[in-house]
């Protein structure tokens with residue numbers, strides 16, 4: 625006998641990437657930014673007062689909403705904040721999907737969508753990507769999702785669907801389109817324009833990647849004020865804490881630091897992509913801060929194990945269609961050199 629609802633009992637749960645405690649491990653497995661957060665973030669945290677901790681935080685994180693609104697050209701009522709984007713994803717799954725309300729996404733993608741859908745007992749429909757991870761537009765429309773998730777750039781592939789195609793999808797769907805832009809800080813183009821103009825589009829962002837704040841836990845979504853107002857009913861009352869709101873507000877305001885960091889990551893991504901190709905481990909074209917490299921001999925799992933034995937962590941997914949690849953986070957030049965030196969010996 626189980627105490628749990630059947631679909632919780634049956635759910636597999638999300639498997640996070642390994643988080644080693646040894647600081648000497650070259651950690652290229654969970655797509656963190658290799659650079660520290662903006663100095664303004666540390667200053668904002670240092671300014672936190674005991675009074676701010678004694679009291680509850682602002683329930684809607686208005687300080688952040690106003691700052692982000694100025695950056696993205698939207699009003700405060702078009703922004704909702706959360707404890708990481710995962711919190712926002714959770715709100716949308718609960719708000720829009722259920723046993724008769726389909727949750728749809730192109731697969732393979734971020735596995736949390738399926739995990740949250742199974743806990744909610746939602747009707748989950750996976751649609752395979754088109755050739756070369758192109759948008760399967762007609763199949764997505766035919767799946768009739770009450771909510772459709774599109775990770776763009778996608779994880780774990782790093783590939784990007786062009787803006788015009790996403791716009792066409794948004795126009796064809798009856799339900800909500802949630803565009804998960806966790807990695808868009810490293811892309812040429814984003815879809816924020818659709819969140820400003822389309823009544824059924826939510827653009828979701830995180831400060832974990834582009835702003836080097838994975839440990840802080842802060843994410844937000846932008847969309848039509850009606851969508852945002854509905855989601856406010858679903859969220860936990862105080863889902864962004866006082867320290868996180870202060871730090872995230874400082875981070876989003878420091879545009880210069882953000883641009884510098886993103887440029888450094890992009891330059892390294894291109895160098896690493898060329899080097900991996902030269903080693904016979906060609907990655908997919910990436911618009912993110914990671915590369916999805918194809919491995920033949922040794923196999924992906926063998927390389928993963930051998931790298932791990934050398935204190936270098938990358939991500940291997942033992943899943944159909946992607947088990948021949950490794951997902952490698954773009955690190956600092958030094959970390960990438962360490963990886964490349966190890967791979968050079970291993971693929972010889």
Ligand SMILES: Cc1ncc(COP(=O)(O)O)c(C=O)c1O
Pocket residue numbers: 654655707708709710711734775778779804806829830831832838842843
């Ligand atoms: C595609 C995608 N969406 C969302 C998230 C979650 O971001 P957060 O750290 O803000 O919860 C991740 C984290 O790795 C991700 O890969």
